[in-house]
Amino acid sequence: MSPAVGRARNAVKAALAEAGWPSRVLVGCSGGPDSLALAAAVAHFARRGAVGGHPLEAGAVVVDHGLQEGSGEIARTTAGVLAGLGLSPVRVVAVEVRRSGEGPEAAARAARLGALEAEASExxxxxxxxxxxxxxQAEQVLLGLARGSGTRSLGGMRSVRGLYIRPFLGLRRADTVEVCAAEGLEPWFDPTNADPRYMRSRVRVGIMPFLEAELGPGVAEGLARTASILGQDADYLDAEAERVYAGLVERDAMESGQATVLLPGAAVRELPAAIRSRVLALAVIELGGQPTFERLAAVDRLLERRGSAGPIELPGHVSVHRQPRRKDAAPGTEYGKLVFVSHR
Structure with a gap:
């Protein structure tokens, strides 16, 4: 057995153990070397009906984004390969990629994840x-650094998060190519991965090789380690913020019927900055808004004892204002609560 095949199977087994041994799984497969190698490793256990002494059934989903000529044929060919590996059921799902302000890559990702979640539910x-x-993982961290992202984004992808399991975050891309060769599989190489119109492609084809050449080998591993370290920090801070938020939040409805969340200004202002920003973000997210860095900073300024009381408008039709202090209030009396309102 090829060493790469062994590493791939061990990675799948370890990830399934971390996820609590789900008995029925789906593999999201594009036909590329990474997902095809993953499908082969999962199929190895599925053919035996068990992994690590736990039962396992495995199917697959091929999402056809319809963005390239011949994408339907590629998807059907991939589905045939997956069925030949022993995965069942194998579904091809065509999606409509709706372009948004976040760009084509984000739009395709949203469509793909929506399809995968629907198939998993069904x-x-x-x-x-x-x-x-x-x-x-390394490319994502590098992009996050370039964009000035926070701890959560720089923490990268987790091997297990919610519905999703990513067993290969410790394997290099070259390992998956080796797995496909050893298993006799012919992967499809997506031409957009080298298309300079896409930011991630420029990072993959140009920037990462340049960094490896100038700084020496190990850059990708170093960036992945950064993600692992920051991911643990982000998990702790997120959990602490959720605990604090649950103890502070009040929920109400204005006379117009708009959903409203209130937070006590004085208590929020005293929180450490790392927790305070997360608590404010949780209120925005609860109402369906998008807590961007710049808009959260504006909300944070509402906590000052002077200046504007808002409203601050956030993406997702959410506004935030500070309740005024009563005119007859004694000197030193605190301003009122922060009021988050959904305008959907």
């Missing part, structure tokens, strides 16, 4: 396995 799968590798 067939009763407890997890969806994705083929992201250490190289993908």
């Amino acid at each position: 067939c009763g799968a407890g997890a969806v396995l994705l083929g992201h590798t250490l190289d993908d």
Whole structure:
């Protein structure tokens, strides 16, 4: 057995154990080397009906984004390969990629994840396995650094998060190519991965090789380690913020029927900055808004004892204002609560 095949199977087994041994899973597969190698590793256990002494059934989903000529034929060919590996059921799902302000990559990702989640729900799968590798993790961290992202974004992808399992975050992209060769599989190489119109492609083809050449080998591994370290920090801070938020939040409805969340200004202002920003973001998210860095900073300024009381408008039709202090209030009396309102 090829060493790469062994590493791939061990990675799948470890990830399923971390996820609590789901008995029915789906593999999201594009036909590329990463997801095809993952499908082969999962199929190895599915053919035996068990992994690590736990029962396992595995199917697959091929999402056809319809963005390239011949994408339907590629998807059908991939589905045939997956069925030949022993995965069942294998579904091809065509999606409509609706362009948004976030760009075509984000729009395709949203359509793909929506399709995978719908298929998992329909067939009763407890997890969806994705083929992201250490190289993908490194590229994501580098992009996050360039964009000035926070701890959560720099924490990268987790091997297990919600419905999704990513067993290959410790494997290099070259490992998956080796797995496909050893298993006699012919992966499809997506031409958009080298298309300079896409930011991630420029990072993959140009920037990462340049960094490896100038700084020496190990850059990708170093960026992936950064994600692992910051991911643990982000998990702790997120959990602490959720605990604090649950103890502070008040929910109400204005006379117009708009959903409203209130937070006590004085208590929020005293929170450490790392927790305060997360608490404010949780209020925005609860109402369906998008807590961007610049808009959250504006909301944070409402906590000052002077200046504007808002409203601050956030993406997603959410506004925030500070309740005024009563005119007859004694000197030193605190301003009122922060009021988050959904205008959907």
